[in-house]
Amino acid sequence: MTNNTNYHANFETLMRAFKSRHVVLVEALPSAERPAGAFICAVNLLPDGSRELVPFAQMLDGPEEPMVLPPTPDAPPSPFGIN
16 A cells, blocks of 8 residues: 555545446557547536546556556555455
8 A cells, every 4th residue: 555645535526426427438549648548538517518538547457567566565554444
């Protein structure tokens, strides 16, 4: 589990977006810094009625093992009730 409070705030925002069904899966075009890929985005409803997509996570394309490692068994418990 991370101790970064920004990650926790973003996670809570993402959970609210899922609960209210304001989440979409979109495919993004490549840029100089990132390849093309699919992203989970929250839909921000603006006061003028328009919508803004806020990317939260990139979907992994292929095996995830080279990209991420699971938490260690001695990791502290998650405040969100998941480990």
